[in-house]
Amino acid sequence: MKKISINEIAKEAGVSKSTVSRVINNHPNVNDITRRNVLEVIERLHYKPSDIARNLSKSMSNDVAVSLPNIKNPFFSTIITEVMADAIASDMNILLYTTDSLNEDVVKKKEQKIIEMANKKRAGAMLLYSSWYTKEMEEELKKLGIPVILIGKRVVDTDFYQIVYSEEKMAYLGMKYLLKQGYRKIGFIKWHESEDWRYSHRMQGVQRAMDEYGVTLDKDLLFNCGDYKISDDHAKAAYVTAKREIVDNEEVEAVFALTNTATLGLIKALKEADRKLPIISFDDAQIFEDLDLGVTCIERSSEVIGELCVELLARVFRGEQLEEKVVEFEPQLVLRGSEKGIKF
Amino acid sequence: MKKISINEIAKEAGVSKSTVSRVINNHPNVNDITRRNVLEVIERLHYKPSDIARNLSKSMSNDVAVSLPNIKNPFFSTIITEVMADAIASDMNILLYTTDSLNEDVVKKKEQKIIEMANKKRAGAMLLYSSWYTKEMEEELKKLGIPVILIGKRVVDTDFYQIVYSEEKMAYLGMKYLLKQGYRKIGFIKWHESEDWRYSHRMQGVQRAMDEYGVTLDKDLLFNCGDYKISDDHAKAAYVTAKREIVDNEEVEAVFALTNTATLGLIKALKEADRKLPIISFDDAQIFEDLDLGVTCIERSSEVIGELCVELLARVFRGEQLEEKVVEFEPQLVLRGSEKGIKF
DNA sequence: CTGAAAGCGCTTACAG
DNA sequence: CTGAAAGCGCTTACAG
Numbered sequence: 001m002k003k004i005s006i007n008e009i010a011k012e013a014g015v016s017k018s019t020v021s022r023v024i025n026n027h028p029n030v031n032d033i034t035r036r037n038v039l040e041v042i043e044r045l046h047y048k049p050s051d052i053a054r055n056l057s058k059s060m061s062n063d064v065a066v067s068l069p070n071i072k073n074p075f076f077s078t079i080i081t082e083v084m085a086d087a088i089a090s091d092m093n094i095l096l097y098t099t100d101s102l103n104e105d106v107v108k109k110k111e112q113k114i115i116e117m118a119n120k121k122r123a124g125a126m127l128l129y130s131s132w133y134t135k136e137m138e139e140e141l142k143k144l145g146i147p148v149i150l151i152g153k154r155v156v157d158t159d160f161y162q163i164v165y166s167e168e169k170m171a172y173l174g175m176k177y178l179l180k181q182g183y184r185k186i187g188f189i190k191w192h193e194s195e196d197w198r199y200s201h202r203m204q205g206v207q208r209a210m211d212e213y214g215v216t217l218d219k220d221l222l223f224n225c226g227d228y229k230i231s232d233d234h235a236k237a238a239y240v241t242a243k244r245e246i247v248d249n250e251e252v253e254a255v256f257a258l259t260n261t262a263t264l265g266l267i268k269a270l271k272e273a274d275r276k277l278p279i280i281s282f283d284d285a286q287i288f289e290d291l292d293l294g295v296t297c298i299e300r301s302s303e304v305i306g307e308l309c310v311e312l313l314a315r316v317f318r319g320e321q322l323e324e325k326v327v328e329f330e331p332q333l334v335l336r337g338s339e340k341g342i343k344f
Numbered sequence: 345m346k347k348i349s350i351n352e353i354a355k356e357a358g359v360s361k362s363t364v365s366r367v368i369n370n371h372p373n374v375n376d377i378t379r380r381n382v383l384e385v386i387e388r389l390h391y392k393p394s395d396i397a398r399n400l401s402k403s404m405s406n407d408v409a410v411s412l413p414n415i416k417n418p419f420f421s422t423i424i425t426e427v428m429a430d431a432i433a434s435d436m437n438i439l440l441y442t443t444d445s446l447n448e449d450v451v452k453k454k455e456q457k458i459i460e461m462a463n464k465k466r467a468g469a470m471l472l473y474s475s476w477y478t479k480e481m482e483e484e485l486k487k488l489g490i491p492v493i494l495i496g497k498r499v500v501d502t503d504f505y506q507i508v509y510s511e512e513k514m515a516y517l518g519m520k521y522l523l524k525q526g527y528r529k530i531g532f533i534k535w536h537e538s539e540d541w542r543y544s545h546r547m548q549g550v551q552r553a554m555d556e557y558g559v560t561l562d563k564d565l566l567f568n569c570g571d572y573k574i575s576d577d578h579a580k581a582a583y584v585t586a587k588r589e590i591v592d593n594e595e596v597e598a599v600f601a602l603t604n605t606a607t608l609g610l611i612k613a614l615k616e617a618d619r620k621l622p623i624i625s626f627d628d629a630q631i632f633e634d635l636d637l638g639v640t641c642i643e644r645s646s647e648v649i650g651e652l653c654v655e656l657l658a659r660v661f662r663g664e665q666l667e668e669k670v671v672e673f674e675p676q677l678v679l680r681g682s683e684k685g686i687k688f
Numbered sequence: 689c690t691g692a693a694a695g696c697g698c699t700t701a702c703a704g
Numbered sequence: 705c706t707g708a709a710a711g712c713g714c715t716t717a718c719a720g
Binding site for chain 1 (some may be wrong): 347390394395396400405422428437439440441442444454457458461464465487609611612616630635637688
């Protein structure tokens with residue numbers, strides 16, 4: 001079924017398509033009665049101008065490409081939700097892409113494809129959270145020739161806008177608190193650095209806190225989930241790791257889970273063994289509250305980040321050049337009790 | 345920064361744009377050496393053909409509009425994830441829209457806007473989950489003139505494809521099991537029918553099971569979360585409701601939570617009061633497993649639904665007319681222990 | 689195997 | 705206030 005176009009409207013209304021275009025775009029210089037007539041025809045024929053034709057002719061775009069690791073993590077779904085609400089209100093469309101993998105190579109390959117797709121779509125802006133941001137990506141993104149907003153850890157060598165939080169500072173905050181509580185044999189649930197650069201930053205934060213307290217890292221207390229290639233499911237991998245290595249480990253006095261999903265897996269394992277270890281979670285999760293688990297965590301507010309994205313996006317779409325290239329967040333330690341021992 | 349177009353490539357390669365177009369689209373009738381030459385230029389100039397120009401000229405589209413209530417519910421995020429993976433692999437773009445509200449009027453207004461946006465974008469297909477599907481929506485959707493796939497409860501009077509599950513049957517299954525266990529004073533956490541049609545279907549299922557057992561419904565055991573307009577957050581609303589009306593209610597022998605999010609809130613409230621009531625959840629949730637809560641539920645697999653969407657979408661995009669307009673799912677009762685009393 | 693030309697559905701100076 | 709014409713960046717018969 002063929003869509004009706006501006007030509008049919010023009011013919012039906014007995015005017016040129018220039019005029020139709022003017023009324024569609026609310027140009028002032030249109031005779032009132034002409035306008036009303038055209039509007040009536042548009043209404044009657046259910047005509048909706050094609051964004052694609054319009055974008056082509058104006059060489060602009062009303063969609064923003066959003067690339068995220070996944071959408072199941074509440075952190076990301078919250079961001080999307082915020083951005084979405086504004087997008088719909090502002091007549092912008094969101095082209096959503098997710099990579100959905102923990103494998104660095106897979107992710108990079110997908111991201112490359114995603115950038116290419118956004119490119120072909122001639123998106124007007126791009127929002128990107130990449131776990132492994134590289135010089136090559138920066139180059140690919142630059143070729144888009146559109147404003148890009150990077151979310152996540154700070155990238156030193158970039159020309160794009162950034163909404164950042166310091167992974168290092170977050171880990172530092174959590175670790176320092178545990179040390180302050182007097183714990184010394186602290187275990188870490190993490191992935192290999194090679195699997196995710198974020199963990200190396202987190203470990204730096206841990207290290208900084210230890211240095212302050214004159215404590216040295218005990219390699220035996222680093223529990224790498226990556227060692228068990230069980231699943232792409234973070235929680236499950238952490239669960240297995242905790243079950244095998246932590247639950248019966250008398251050494252461990254407390255655990256710092258370096259991911260909110262890992263925290264979930266850890267809790268499950270501890271619960272099964274009925275071991276009420278003190279734990280702290282890197283990142284909060286709605287579910288912690290829903291289930292009243294009293295999980296102490298280092299929080300970065302995805303709502304706030306979402307709002308920031310909305311704001312930046314709006315301005316950037318208007319063609320504004322922003323002064324501040326980088327917006328940084330202050331993470332916060334939220335005490336809920338689990339730092340003295342998790343309850344189930 | 346102006347994007348380079350097919351014209352620049354043609355000029356640079358010393359051929360016409362027709363030829364460039366042919367090599368882009370892998371037409372067979374191109375001289376091998378011409379092709380290689382053009383390819384080289386394309387590579388060198390980082391040329392990516394514009395989807396928007398191409399779509400306009402071919403009067404086709406490579407994006408699918410997806411409209412969902414929200415993206416935080418695992419049921420929906422799973423579906424998107426499945427669809428996404430396939431979309432990226434097939435060079436299709438997903439235009440994502442969510443309504444994010446529990447208010448019927450708000451949702452309807454947003455959906456109208458969403459359909460209009462998809463229309464202007466000239467999307468090639470649409471995937472839609474609507475909590476309040478109406479005749480008017482059907483009409484609006486028809487005007488799109490594209491294949492539409494409805495997910496959710498069965499709509500009797502529609503020409504579109506449907507991927508359905510029976511809410512009635514699901515509720516029936518859960519209720520029947522509780523009755524079979526011998527419970528008679530069964531409480532329900534639900535919303536008002538007026539707030540969401542799904543609940544009326546669910547209550548029909550409940551009724552059918554009761555009829556079979558010759559039991560009559562006790563209105564005092566219907567706990568409507570909608571009565572507390574606390575929050576758009578299902579879990580929180582259910583938590584408050586349960587806390588006020590269920591936790592200290594000696595009458596109640598078991599609870600059927602008519603939403604997975606409600607189940608979460610209920611568990612939280614029960615846990616605070618340390619009341620180990622038997623409960624069943626309508627719908628599963630990943631988190632139940634992650635936390636090892638042993639929640640018995642009626643499950644409909646979002647993975648399977650996601651795969652179905654992918655398959656239908658692929659065929660429908662190819663212009664296929666499918667025989668089967670409706671695909672129905674069999675819900676399943678998954679026993680995990682909470683039907684005898686929730687553990688925390 | 690290749691190019692000129694028309695067309696996809698809009699917008700936008702330019703005349704009038 | 706309005707229309708004819710060119711252009712946005714592609715594709716696709718139609719000739720050759």
